[in-house]
Amino acid sequence: MKFTEEHEWLMIDGDLVVVGITAHAAEQLGDVVFVELPDPGGEVSKDDEVVVIESVKAASDILAPLDGEIVEVNEALVADPGKVNEDPEGDAWFFKMKIEDMSELDELMDEAAYKKFIS
């Protein structure tokens, strides 16, 4: 698993990358009550706002971690946003991307570096 400074995790799944938010981010957000996902098929650039997530406290965005194409979104989160708090680093993935340059993943933090980042 790789991590961004925006508290996203990325996991390689074949030629795709699965993206979600970290347990740390989910805890900081508090109970998630609303998730708005992008339409699959769209090209996105790094730092584009692709997902809107609202907790009991505030609204925030999830940014595209890298350039690529969103190929699949986790519709189950729309009906049950609370999953983001229950299983942020598992069932509650947000979208799957096709990354243009997979080598860019190497520049992201590994788990040890992310743990240090949030401590």
Next chain:
Amino acid sequence: MAQDDTNTDLQETVLNGLHRALGAKMVPFAGYDMPVQYGLGVMKEHLHTRAHAGLFDVSHMGQVVLRGDGLDDALEHLVPVDVAGLPVDRQRYGFLMNAEGGIEDDLMIARRADHLFIVVNAACKSADIALLRAALEPKDITVEVLDRALIALQGPSAEDVLAELAPEVRAMRFMDVATVTLDGAEAWVSRSGYTGEDGYEISVPNAAAEALAKRLLSDDRVEAIGLGARDSLRLEAGLCLYGSDIDSTTSPVEAGLTWAMGKRRRAEGGFIGADIVQAQLADGVARKRVGLRPEGRAPMRAGVLLFDAAEGGAQVGEVTSGGFGPTVGGPVAMGYVAVESAATDTRLWGEVRGKRMAVDVVSLPFVPNGFKR
């Protein structure tokens, strides 16, 4: 998302150590270091309060005792509610007015045997106290600011829980006030709150507060509840938050709070801003506070603009507080809209992130209240 737990500019309530020991997430609020949530989180804290009972530290609020001859008349000049007709050991909701007919703060007024006991909002308390002193002290009325703790116990189990310490609280009705002994301490208890549930607000000496809070929390039915759930509970109950839903530019008529004034004060006036308020009562107002129920799942928070059409149209209002209502199971909000758009069931559109989303005007509260009248 880093958290600063060591803000030294903030004041602390006497229960600060208890909040930290309970694992609260602390935030700055009205100049105080206060718990926004505990381990349960906002959603579960909210639902627990509606199902059982929640304990809230509201010691940051201002507690003031007023005494003196002519007090009722003097206070009625500042507050457009029936103070003179308030019986001993009863409490009434009111607000401090300004000359423009706006609300400087909202407050609770309780009549005790030989004084009035008032509770004001934390964020307004120094301004309120200055206003009260300036208006009342020249009339030989004393304004005594108390340093006491204030704890709210709210929810359908509140009566059973508190009655274990003082059985006489069972006989109290909504807005009754009594002095009882709780865990050895003299407590001033009112049957009231800010959640829409039955419950009590309990003023105790600082020295007794932590022991009492721990005693109440030792009951399985009681959980500590933070400011996050306090806000969602009051919003579902349709209760105003000062600074958001009412402020120095909103009148009691626009805010839909004239019920609190009573017939005599509405008719007689005789309070600061009465000319404006009475003209509004006679001629109507241009905007009104309403309940708002977004159709989708997206919360509409304070500042969302309201329109009378899905595209184009005119702006007819603005959300003043909004969020997710855990008991409703969806977004809820309040705001001001033009009277032409204020009728229940009027369909409006709120602009969220550049998109117009349907929202309906609804009657308040969102959740029926549980008061013991």
